[in-house]
Amino acid sequence: MASTAPDYFRPEDGFVLTHLLIVRDVDRSREFYQRVLGAAVVREREPAILRFHNSYLVINNEGGPTDDKPDVWAQAPSEPDRLSAAMNVRVTDVQAVYDLWRSRGGQFLTEPKDHGVEIRCYLRDPDGYLIEVGQGTGILAE
Structure with missing residues (x-):
């Protein structure tokens, strides 16, 4: 990963x-x-900004409409078993990342599973967002 x-x-x-x-x-x-x-913290809060390898995560509180989005409410997932969005993290060695993140307290749904064209596993963040960790093993060859 870069x-x-x-x-x-x-x-x-x-x-x-x-x-x-x-x-x-x-x-x-x-x-x-x-x-x-x-991830490296770039800004602590309001909103928090973290650099995650070659991208960024912006983390903000739930809240009501603002003047630039007058009908939109910001809300964390209410049902973590209903997927509407997920982060996909592509790695060169899914087992090594799985082992490292588990050692840091990450709780995965399963161990990495081989699906032929990729090996992948999933964990959740504290609000229930799903994070897929995958290693391509031929997905672009099809």
Whole structure:
């Protein structure tokens, strides 16, 4: 996995894609992503911004509408077993990442499973967001 990321605040080539997570407790979620996944904290809160290898996570509280999104409520997943979004993390050695993140307190749904074209496993963050960790073993060859 690459460890460098473009500058979040001043993208070199026009934009930087990030993933926004709406959470119930910013401090708890920031600590999880820092401790378990090894993300680097760029900004502590309001919102929290973490660099995660070659991308960023923005972590913010639940809340009501704002002037630029007047009919939108920000809410963490209410049912963690109903999937509407997930992060996919592609790695070169899924077993090594699984072992490392488990040693840091990550709780996986299963151990890595071989599906022929990829090996993958899943864990949840404190708000129930699903994180897929996968290693391609031929998925682009089909």
